[in-house]
């Protein structure tokens with residue numbers, strides 16, 4: 001049986017992405033293995049990384065492993081970025097990491 005007792009109930013985002021999440025322009029986040037243990041269908045609380053300020057609740061819709069090389073324009077569109085921008089952002093946050101996870105979410109009202 002899968003042990004989900006330690007699935008996180010919280011997630012942080014860089015403040016610069018807050019408005020895109022609140023307006024529904026950003027519907028995925030791409031994280032490394034350490035942040036891949038979200039339980040599908042669970043509700044998680046989103047806060048800013050910088051000052052830990054809560055800004056919304058999210059429903060986790062899916063968690064899908066992906067290699068950096070397989071990121072597509074479709075992923076970038078779900079991040080409200082170009083693919084080049086998305087790869088640059090991920091390279092900054094997770095230098096040298098190619099094993100990633102697409103975490104799809106919807107904002108709860």
Ligand SMILES: CC(=O)Nc1ccn([C@@H]2O[C@H](CO)[C@@H](O)[C@H]2O)c(=O)n1
Pocket residue numbers: 012013014017028029030031049079089090093
């Ligand atoms: C603050 C923190 O702990 N970690 C992260 C990690 C990632 N992200 C965003 O997810 C997408 C792909 O990685 C891009 O939009 C990233 O900027 C984020 O906002 N915060």
